[in-house]
Amino acid sequence: MQDYVEGEFVYVASPLAGQLESLYVERGDQVKAGDRLFALDNAPETAARDEARRRLAQACSQLEDAKKARRPSEIESIEAQLKQARAALSFSEVEFQRQEKLAQSGSVSQQAYDRALSARDQDRQHVAQLEADLQTANLGSRIDQIEAADANVRAQEATLARAEWDLSQKSQFAPQAGVVFDTLYRQGDWVAAGRPVVALLPPQNIKVRAFVPEPMLGSIHLGESVKVKVDGLPEPVTGKVSFISPKVEFTPPVIYSQETRAKLVFMIEVIFDPKIAEKLHAGQPVDVQFGS
Secondary structure, eight states: OEEEEEEOOEEEEOSSOEEEEEEOOOTTOEEOTTOEEEEEOOHHHHHHHHHHHHHHHHHHHHHHHHHSOOOHHHHHHHHHHHHHHHHHHHHHHHHHHHHHHHHHHTOSOHHHHHHHHHHHHHHHHHHHHHHHHHHHHTSOSOHHHHHHHHHHHHHHHHHHHHHHHHHHTTEEEOSSOEEEEEEOSOTTOEEOTTOEEEEEEOGGGEEEEEEEEGGGGGGOOTTOEEEEEETTOSSOEEEEEEEEEEEEESSOSSOOOGGGTTOOEEEEEEEOOHHHHTTOOTTOEEEEEOOO
8 A cells, every 4th residue: 555654843933033043953954852953133132131130139139128127327326316315304304393393382383384294295205206216227117018029029030030031932942853854044034933943853753644445444453563665675664553543535645546546545644663763754655564
């Protein structure tokens, strides 16, 4: 039964657009998984990555600053003000007590007594305010401010991760070993986002598609060994049936004889060991022998 070899190509593309800066392979090259295939111009992505790094560093600094207390000089200033306020409070306490005794004996006016009371209360409030300021100065920022700064750090980390991913996508590597079947752009060409630059044909993606008459279908099973005769090879190679189409067709896509025309046929696929598949070429006609 005459049929042909087909290959399922792996098209390697970048999800980002750019000018093709370097093409590291040519048609017919054998590549291993991880070999570099091509690189697009990455100047915009490099700049975006560098900016994201700077923004992340700034956000980290702001978070650390939010966690810290005030500067030592600021704390010393508040402590000095508190010392003065306490001294003033001591004086106003003594003055109030003196005015209170005089008021009880009727030696001073009510106005003088009220003025001493007001001064004492104001000094007490001033001391309480400075004590609260000093306590706050020894703490970091409020919890909501720290959480906001931390969230900003997480956001900048995500931005940097995306920028680094974008930059990495401007260079593409072979996802698996195979032969470079074709290169679709030349160095210096503008490549649109998602457009393949290199077509790879891994040996495991090489298969024979055969069309068998409906009466033979019942005798063919998945995993069954099949002999395939290839021009130029002294002995047939062995493959195995990997797929049997559930859909009937009227004629095979390529008709080699009048006898096969207008017959009901089913497509099957035969796969090979990668070492055998390397000897086959897409489009090559072959003879498939079942039941041997």
